[in-house]
Amino acid sequence: xxxxxxxxxxxxxxxxxxxxxxxxxxxxxxxxxxxxxxxxxxxxxxxxxxxxxxxxxxxxxxxxxxxxxxxxxxxxxxxxxxxxxxxxxxxxxxxxxxxxxxxxxxxxxxxxxxxxxxxxxxxxxxxxxxxxxxxxxxxxxxxxxxxxxxxxxxxxxxxxxxxxxxxxxxxxxxxxxxxxxxxxxxxxxxxxxxxxxxxxxxxxxxxxxxxxxxxxxxxxxxxxxxxxxxxxxxxxxxxxxxxx
Amino acid sequence: xxxxxxxxxxxxxxxxxxxxxxxxxxxxxxxxxxxxxxxxxxxxxxxxxxxxxxxxxxxxxxxxxxxxxxxxxxxxxxxxxxxxxxxxxxxxxxxxxxxxxxxxxxxxxxxxxxxxxxxxxxxxxxxxxxxxxxxxxxxxxxxxxxxxxxxxxxxxxxxxxxxxxxxxxxxxxxxxxxxxxxxxxxxxxxxxxxxxxxxxxxxxxxxxxxxxxxxxxxxxxxxxxxxxxxxxxxxxxxxxxxxxxxxxxxxxxxxxxxxxxxxxxxxxxx
Numbered sequence: 001x002x003x004x005x006x007x008x009x010x011x012x013x014x015x016x017x018x019x020x021x022x023x024x025x026x027x028x029x030x031x032x033x034x035x036x037x038x039x040x041x042x043x044x045x046x047x048x049x050x051x052x053x054x055x056x057x058x059x060x061x062x063x064x065x066x067x068x069x070x071x072x073x074x075x076x077x078x079x080x081x082x083x084x085x086x087x088x089x090x091x092x093x094x095x096x097x098x099x100x101x102x103x104x105x106x107x108x109x110x111x112x113x114x115x116x117x118x119x120x121x122x123x124x125x126x127x128x129x130x131x132x133x134x135x136x137x138x139x140x141x142x143x144x145x146x147x148x149x150x151x152x153x154x155x156x157x158x159x160x161x162x163x164x165x166x167x168x169x170x171x172x173x174x175x176x177x178x179x180x181x182x183x184x185x186x187x188x189x190x191x192x193x194x195x196x197x198x199x200x201x202x203x204x205x206x207x208x209x210x211x212x213x214x215x216x217x218x219x220x221x222x223x224x225x226x227x228x229x230x231x232x233x234x235x236x237x238x239x240x241x242x243x244x
Numbered sequence: 245x246x247x248x249x250x251x252x253x254x255x256x257x258x259x260x261x262x263x264x265x266x267x268x269x270x271x272x273x274x275x276x277x278x279x280x281x282x283x284x285x286x287x288x289x290x291x292x293x294x295x296x297x298x299x300x301x302x303x304x305x306x307x308x309x310x311x312x313x314x315x316x317x318x319x320x321x322x323x324x325x326x327x328x329x330x331x332x333x334x335x336x337x338x339x340x341x342x343x344x345x346x347x348x349x350x351x352x353x354x355x356x357x358x359x360x361x362x363x364x365x366x367x368x369x370x371x372x373x374x375x376x377x378x379x380x381x382x383x384x385x386x387x388x389x390x391x392x393x394x395x396x397x398x399x400x401x402x403x404x405x406x407x408x409x410x411x412x413x414x415x416x417x418x419x420x421x422x423x424x425x426x427x428x429x430x431x432x433x434x435x436x437x438x439x440x441x442x443x444x445x446x447x448x449x450x451x452x453x454x455x456x457x458x459x460x461x462x463x464x465x466x467x468x469x470x471x472x473x474x475x476x477x478x479x480x481x482x483x484x485x486x487x488x489x490x491x492x493x494x495x496x497x498x499x500x501x502x503x504x505x506x507x508x509x510x511x512x513x514x
Contacts, residue, residue: 060434060490061483062441068452069483072459072475165315172317172445184317195352197329201322209313 003196007203010186015207017182021167025102026160032103033110040115051111058108063101063166067173070101094174098167106163113159117152118144150226157219161212168208183207255470264454270364271440271451274372278436281376283429286383287418293388304384311381316435320442323374324367332358367446375439379432386428391417393424423505430497437489441482455482 039051058066074082074091082088090096121144129143171185181189187204191197255261292304311319329352336358344355353359362370394417402416443450459475 057483057487061486062438064438064441065452065479065482065486068456069476069479072473072479076473076476161312165317168315168317169442172442184315184321187318188321191325195329195350197322197325201318201325205314205318205322208315208318209310212313 003199004203007190007199010190011183011203011207014181014183014186015211017180018164018167018208019211021098021102021170021182022160022164024099025106025163028099028103029106029110029163032107033114036107036111037114037118040111041118055108055111055115058105059112063105064169064173066105067097067101067169070104071097071174094170094177095180097174098170102163102166102170105166106159109159109162110156113152113155114148116155117148120151121147153219153223153226157216157223160219161215164211164215165208260454260458263449264451264458267449267451267454270368270443270448274368274375274443275437275440277369277372278375278379278440279433281373282379282383282432282436285376285380286387286429286432289380289384290387290391293384294391308381308384308388311378316378316439317442317445319378320371320374320439321445323377324362324370324446327370327373328360328362329353332360335360362447364448367448368443371443371446371448375436379436379439382432382435383429386432387421387425390421390423390425390428394420420508423501423508426497426501426504430493430501433493433497434490437486437493441486451482451485455479 036051036055039047040055042048042051071092074097078088078092082091125143125147126139129139134142167182168184171182176185183204187200190200289304289307292300293308295301295304332353336354339357340355344357348355398416398420399412402412407415440450441452444453455478456475459473459478461472462470462474464470
């Protein structure tokens with residue numbers, strides 16, 4: 001029992017790394033995803049192709065490979081680019097590289113969700129907005145965006161939880177610097193010292209579960225706030241129907 | 245020009261590269277076996293979730309819910325290690341004598357005789373089973389939802405023809421369930437493909453590990469520096485490989501969906 005509490009204490013700083021990775025990449029990924037989703041819906045063939053290709057490539061390949069690819073790319077540019085600029089300590093640090101790749105990855109998944117929601121925005125609402133003489137930016141801000149975010153929110157919640165879970169592989173692909181480790185890497189490290197798989201991994205799982213539930217709770221509150229115009233606001237289900 | 249081609253041909257067919265090409269088999273085996281097991285676990289989970297017996301229903305519900313709160317990597321690492329330690333613990337309780345335990349200095353296994361060495365084939369099977377377990381939970385949700393989407397009239401008609409409960413289940417219910425489950429199962433399959441990139445975490449010399457080894461700066465005393473850090477090129481190849489596999493799977497699932505949906509009136513197929 002004492003070992004269990006020791007583990008809880010040992011992993012408390014580690015979970016902060018997971019949370020900060022997720023917290024750093026969610027807002028940036030969100031903004032990038034809005035532009036990508038609009039790009040995928042755009043009628044300009046170049047923008048359309050590029051957004052489609054980007055979303056397809058990043059959804060169709062494993063995050064693990066993306067981590068390796070971008071990290072080794074940054075490494076190979078080190079001597080010619082980063083080092084002369086004095087940036088190598090920053091660019092090659094997992095605290096930059098991790099969120100960077102996570103942003104690129106989650107932007108693609110989120111953009112797909114937003115694109116689906118964009119297509120589901122009721123056509124009549126847009127036509128009505130146009131009939132009122134709204135400009136295109138007004139249409140987007142007043143009609144399309146509020147509809148879109150309400151439609152996308154349950155799936156987006158799921159994506160945020162997936163992103164949080166994806167932070168578990170950051171340090172399997174990137175080097176550990178200065179003993180900074182997130183949950184999975186800490187659990188693996190502890191396992192290699194005393195081979196107690198039945199203690200360390202379940203404790204890490206407990207932390208993941210706890211934070212996931214907190215994310216579901218917070219996003220559920222936001223969902224209720226978004227849906228406050230409805231007579232009986234629909235509750236965000238703990239087990240969403242959507243798959244990544 | 246000609247020398248260049250000769251160089252590339254001999255470079256890409258050297259022993260290490262051939263080993264790399266051969267290691268694709270691990271990825272493919274893990275994906276196929278993991279996918280098949282995920283469907284089996286999914287069917288089992290959905291049956292448990294539909295069970296009338298309360299404890300079984302709870303097992304099914306917890307199984308399908310817990311995996312969503314915990315990352316797949318964690319299960320992927322935990323299950324093989326836990327299985328190995330479980331077996332070693334059982335063996336140790338049979339063979340270890342107090343003297344053997346006293347002679348053991350490492351924290352695990354209890355005595356040296358209980359050690360179970362796992363090679364690549366064993367880890368590959370364990371990895372596939374854990375892929376099946378993790379994504380079986382996703383498949384449970386998909387299949388559970390699909391079972392409920394089968395029109396009740398179809399089942400009533402089958403019962404009216406005098407079919408027994410198991411006949412209704414196997415000949416009508418599960419037969420028709422696939423149409424509704426396929427879009428979700430195709431999602432699960434994509435997740436499994438992407439999860440196969442994690443095999444190297446279980447000591448399997450898979451495509452990712454070989455890409456890392458082959459791309460590392462290559463120096464031969466006789467030739468000099470063959471190439472500097474080429475890892476990003478190898479990872480780029482894997483990146484493209486996974487995108488191609490995804491694309492092929494999409495096409496395959498489209499074709500299957502169209503074939504399975506023949507003669508069924510629903511919006512489930514296009």
